Amino acid sequence: MSGVGSIDKALRVAPPDRLVETLDAYLSATHGAKNSTVWLADYRSTTLSPAGADAPEAVGDQLGPATRAFASQTPVLEAREGQAFARLHLPVTAWGERVGVLSVGLDAARLPSERPRLEELAESFAVALAAAYRRTDRYHMDRRRTGRLTMAAEMQWDLLPARGYDQPGVKFAGQLEPAYAVCGDHFDWSVNGDWLTVTALNGMGTGLDAALLSTLAVNAMRNARRSIPAGQSSPGDLADQAVLAADAIFSQYGGARHVATLLLSLHTGTGELRMIDAGSPRMLLVRGGQVRDVDLDPQLPLGMFGDTRYVEERMQLEPGDRLFVVSDGVHGAVRQNEPTFGERELSRAIRSTRLQPPAEAISSVMRSLRDYHAGAELADDALIICLDWSPRADP
Numbered sequence: 001m002s003g004v005g006s007i008d009k010a011l012r013v014a015p016p017d018r019l020v021e022t023l024d025a026y027l028s029a030t031h032g033a034k035n036s037t038v039w040l041a042d043y044r045s046t047t048l049s050p051a052g053a054d055a056p057e058a059v060g061d062q063l064g065p066a067t068r069a070f071a072s073q074t075p076v077l078e079a080r081e082g083q084a085f086a087r088l089h090l091p092v093t094a095w096g097e098r099v100g101v102l103s104v105g106l107d108a109a110r111l112p113s114e115r116p117r118l119e120e121l122a123e124s125f126a127v128a129l130a131a132a133y134r135r136t137d138r139y140h141m142d143r144r145r146t147g148r149l150t151m152a153a154e155m156q157w158d159l160l161p162a163r164g165y166d167q168p169g170v171k172f173a174g175q176l177e178p179a180y181a182v183c184g185d186h187f188d189w190s191v192n193g194d195w196l197t198v199t200a201l202n203g204m205g206t207g208l209d210a211a212l213l214s215t216l217a218v219n220a221m222r223n224a225r226r227s228i229p230a231g232q233s234s235p236g237d238l239a240d241q242a243v244l245a246a247d248a249i250f251s252q253y254g255g256a257r258h259v260a261t262l263l264l265s266l267h268t269g270t271g272e273l274r275m276i277d278a279g280s281p282r283m284l285l286v287r288g289g290q291v292r293d294v295d296l297d298p299q300l301p302l303g304m305f306g307d308t309r310y311v312e313e314r315m316q317l318e319p320g321d322r323l324f325v326v327s328d329g330v331h332g333a334v335r336q337n338e339p340t341f342g343e344r345e346l347s348r349a350i351r352s353t354r355l356q357p358p359a360e361a362i363s364s365v366m367r368s369l370r371d372y373h374a375g376a377e378l379a380d381d382a383l384i385i386c387l388d389w390s391p392r393a394d395p
Contacts, residue, residue, distance in 0.1 A: 006030070008124050016132035020051050023102075023125055031114050031121075032106055034085070038092070038129075039066050039101040040143040043157060043179035045363060048101060051142045065089045066101040071360065073098070075119060079108050086111050090122035094130040096166025096173070098359055130162070147180040152211035156182050159218055161189060164359055169392035170196060170268045173358035177329075177366055177382040184210030185327050185381035188218050190225060192235035194269045197225065200281040200325045200385055202260040204301075210381075213249075217259040217302060220248035236265040238276050242302065242310040246278075249303025258304040262325060264387075271317035271389055276310050278302055281383070282331045282342070284350060286322035291347040294323075322361075323387045324350055329380035330369060341372050358386035 007026055014022040020038045027033035039048040039062075048066055069076040069089035079086035086108040092100045102122045106114060133139055149157065156176065165172040172189065176182045184203030189196065199221055203214035224244035225235070242263055249259060260279020266272070275283075277296035285294050294315070300308050317323075331342030338344070349368035353361035362384040369382060 007121050008128075011125065011128040016135035017138040019125070019128055019132055023121075027104060027121075031104070031118065032110055034105045034107075036105065037062060037066075037103040038125075039063075039070070039103065040139060041070065041098055041100050042143050042147075043149070043153075044177070044366075045098060045163070045175065045359065049143060051100075051139065062087065062089070062103050066103050070098060070101050073357070073359075075115075077111075079111065084108055088115060088118060090119055092122055092126040092129065093164075093166075094123075094126040095162070095164075096171065096359075097130065097162040097164040099126050099129055150181045150207075152184075152208045153180055153182045155208075155211045155215055156186055159186065159188075159215055165189065165191070165196070167191075167268075169390055170266065171358050171388040172196065172198070172386070173362055174383070174385040175362045175366060177369070178378050183207055183381050184214050185329060185383040186214045186218055187325075187383060187385055188221060190222075190235075192225075194267050195235040196266045196268055196387075197235065197238075198264045198266070198325075198385065198387065200262045200264075200327065200383060202280050202327050202329075202381070202383070204257045204259065213253075213257055213259060216252060217245060217249055217261065220245035220302075221263075223248070236267060236272075236274055238263045238265050238274055238312050239310045242276050242278060243308065246300075246302040246304075246308050246310075247306070250306045250308075253303060255303070255305055258301040260301045260328075264323075264325075266317070266387070266389065268389070269392060271319075271321070271391065273315050273317055273323075275313045275315070277313075278310065280328040280332075282326050282328075284324045284326070284347070286324065286350060286354065287318060287320075289351070289354060291350050317389045319390045321389050322354075322358075323385075323389075324365070325383075325385040325387075326365075327381060327383035329378065329382035330365075330384060333369060333372060333378070333380065333382070335372065335374075341369060345369075345372055353386075358388055361386045 024036045038051040065076045066089045073091045076089040087105045090102045174187045186201045189198045203210040224241040262281035263276040265274040278299045279301040283294040333341035349365045
């Protein structure tokens with residue numbers, strides 16, 4: 001028996017910490033693979049590490065091609081004319097979230113017939129692996145070979161739903177830095193029907209206290225989204241969600257602590273964008289190659305006062321529009337005796353990403369931010385979100 005259906009079943013019945021071994025055995029038995037390696041992306045999405053017992057040096061010759069496959073999100077083939085062996089590197093991506101890369105070595109003669117099935121298999125494995133992250137520590141440990149997370153960062157990363165989303169008409173990605181010591185910055189998103197809801201948060205304070213505050217804020221927003229009765233409002237309505245979340249934070253801290261938040265809700269079919277600016281995250285619109293700030297009416301951060309009411313603003317996106325959301329750790333980053341990053345470099349960095357997909361675009365802007373700091377550790381948390389919208393093609 002062969003095909004994607006059988007690998008789906010094999011992965012479904014395998015223990016969550018044995019998916020890599022299950023996949024390797026299936027590839028050998030069904031596709032004639034000589035060997036396989038699963039590469040996992042680190043928290044910065046800049047470095048790949050092999051999952052399992054393989055030492056990095058044992059598969060070092062695969063790292064370059066695997067990295068190209070991860071960055072380009074397209075298969076990379078290693079095959080030389082006249083050689084009997086080939087290796088195919090396939091992106092492992094679930095609904096737009098880049099999880100890693102699958103590298104498969106096999107006889108070159110089998111490649112034309114096996115390649116389409118291997119590409120489908122990598123997609124199935126991505127979904128299974130994304131689900132397994134919630135059920136075992138193994139893959140978290142494998143991806144941390146480049147560093148150890150602080151307790152605050154652990155809380156923030158575990159709270160994230162996913163770092164990317166890619167469906168017809170909309171592409172989305174987000175990144176936190178410093179990835180291994182992030183404190184209060186956070187983002188959350190959810191798809192409900194035609195609405196994509198995105199929140200960018202900057203928890204007051206530093207360290208574990210900021211992480212705890214952001215955790216409360218994110219869960220309050222989720223509870224608010226899920227508590228509004230069906231038919232009372234659409235998933236795109238933000239005002240009630242903001243009020244419920246603000247009340248939850250105020251009831252816990254009594255106004256002593258609050259969360260700067262930008263709330264967005266995009267109708268993925270029409271491009272209608274609803275917004276509430278309740279704090280410091282800043283939004284920029286890229287349209288026709290030009291970058292401009294989206295000026296919103298500032299409202300109170302969530303939880304600053306009790307019984308706060310919020311008002312939505314709306315705008316219409318145009319086909320091909322791109323939105324960037326950045327926290328104050330990005331637009332307000334400063335070096336001694338120099339203009340802020342937002343004044344000097346941010347628009348230039350964003351313009352340079354016009355041909356890149358969102359995940360690569362935020363990586364490029366983060367590199368520009370690190371270059372601005374001249375290699376020094378970031379002085380504040382940094383959050384970048386990138387969202388592309390175009391009308392869905394008619395079915």
